[in-house]
Amino acid sequence: MTLNNRIRPAMTVDSLGLEEAGITGTELHICKEEGDELEAMTCPRNWFRRFLYTYNAEVAEFLSVSIFMMVGLSIDAQVVFRQLENTSSRDLTTALGWGGALVGGIVSSVGVSGAHLNPALTVSLAVFGHYPWRRVPGMVFAQILGGFVAAFFTWIFYFPIWDMYDGGHRQSLGPKATAGIFVVQPAIEGVYTNANLLFNEVAFTFCLMYFIFFIADKRMTLSATTGALLVALFLIAIILAGTQHIAAVGLNPARDLGPRLFILAAGWTDVFRVHGYYFYVPLVGPFIGAIAACGAYDYVVVPEEVKPDKVRRRYWNK
Template identity: 35%
Template structure:
């Protein structure tokens, strides 16, 4: 049992690392000066994040359920599809994967931080932030997006997909949430996706960086956890 848990934690670590490396990587490509993708815009980011989730799941699904998201782990536990004893270890592995993935993004784009003189753009590579800072509404946006995510993932468990297709469907779900709901907060919908890279932003010697905006950090943590929990509870009400 212990060996099985360790393999699952390795899967969550690797999957979240890949998720952040490719997801924050596309934001870096679009946001950092002298990148060949500089200025590509929201469409590139939303598509890039959808692909990042898909590939993160493919890279880890042979080791773990590939939650890659504390809100998903919590939702699956509430729905009775995941053991409560594994929730905290999974969340720790996911956050650690997020930190390491963000460090790799920093290394990959190392010369570009010096060329980018906008601290907010640099922080935006690592962590989410609101288009309009209104904490209650920002919380609600993260809540709604993650409610959709977790409810849909649970609904998918009642359907039948061709072997190997499920990660692609999850990627489409993330892309849809990004296009439709993500413009308000940058759609963390995943506490590990925001907290891990925000920690990396805090500790790394990134050229031209500013503050890590910890005053906002509770929104992409609590909003997704609450939204995911309600998504699971509503799912349980359906016969």
């Protein structure tokens, strides 16, 4: 018998028991953390509420990535559209804008999903046993979808300006190029090879993730809000570390792939081909850097003995 038919509004898991309530697998993982009691926890009857209850982490990631990316992409847009008037503060505006957006994204989801906001972080945690692999596909999809939706809203926000700026010709290259508002690409054409840029992506992602693992470690004494501010400040430092004059490092596959898919549909037809198929650099590089950083943190800096009878719950996501 289905969960919807078996559980009435007044019934709880405590009164029915797990087996009778039909709560197993994913539902049990969501309802119960190791060592916690399931006292008086009401099970939702409506299918939509059950979906939100089961996939609350993925929903939180989607909404937070959408907010974080929408603010960041809008900062990029206003910088590009105002560059003819003022170029002196472009790097600082971009860095501060993305840093502030990241604080909002972290704080709005840290209590639900752990505020990954980044497929590279999710995968690296799963590789080293800090996050269940069965939840990785849903989390990554939610993050990329969040980037796609954020790009859509940014496009809507500035809808009257696109044609005024580029004459109706959506460009990835040239003085009127606007693809760079949404995606990461080389700042100077033909100077750096994709191999150079891949190294930059891996190196800076390693630095950011290595810092995040320290901040997010529950054995540290920082609150989530303080950690969010520190991560944002470090991101600002990375953006200002000369990367704007090479290629603005993505550090996050969802930050590039989601918007790239949207602008492909919106008329930037060459966005996957330009710069020698550069799109793979911000897609692959962060995964390499994040996995290397997690490995270095786990096995070199603060190794921890694995207890087979307990799930390792060191980070925010547990």
